[in-house]
Amino acid sequence: MATFGHYLQKIINHGRDEAQQDGSAAVEAQHLLLAIAIEQEATTHQVLTSAGLDHQAIRDALDREFEHSLGAVGASATAFDLPMPTSAPERPQHLGASARLAIERGFTSAARKKDLQPVNLLIGILQAEVGTVPRALALAGVERAGLAERARQALAGTGE
């Protein structure tokens, strides 16, 4: 649990960087996923790479999801001819609803708190059936439920 708490803090911290780069006012589930990809903890790294997902691939999938979702109503992020805004000087502190749900699901994916592993957080993120992350994964051709199952198997394989 102490180790998981430390890992979670590290991921939220990286997630703040991702959210800031994204111009987001809050850390969302996709920022945690990007942070997990950067952190490359052994088990989560193995699960993500099994689906061809690294930080860049996830970033690309998220960009694609953004354009795809805008396209459904005839909008495009590239259709506006304004210079990119300067980023916020401070990293967002707030955890968005999707990030809070992912963390909560990660916690409940372990039988006991002391069994929590880094991969539990990934499982929590992959449990979302709707929202930005599952849509981005689907657009990237990643079978989310299967990936979540692989993450659970990897968890069982850690022998904890």
Next chain:
Amino acid sequence: MPGVEMPAPSDPADALAAVAALRRLADRIEDAAVEQAMRSGWSWPQVAEALGVTRQAVHKKHVKRLIAAGVALRRR
């Protein structure tokens, strides 16, 4: 696809995702547009009126970022 008429998505998942994406896009455009306006010498009340929000709201949301960006701000 500029200039192409697209029907509203019939799948609620697509429609809801479009709402989330449009909000994100609107925030991004607001950040860019407010910054550009303030760089061009607009005042806070003018920007607020153009956005249809109070000047307190627009000031609170953007002032730190614009100061960090080195934009010379006019008085409120």
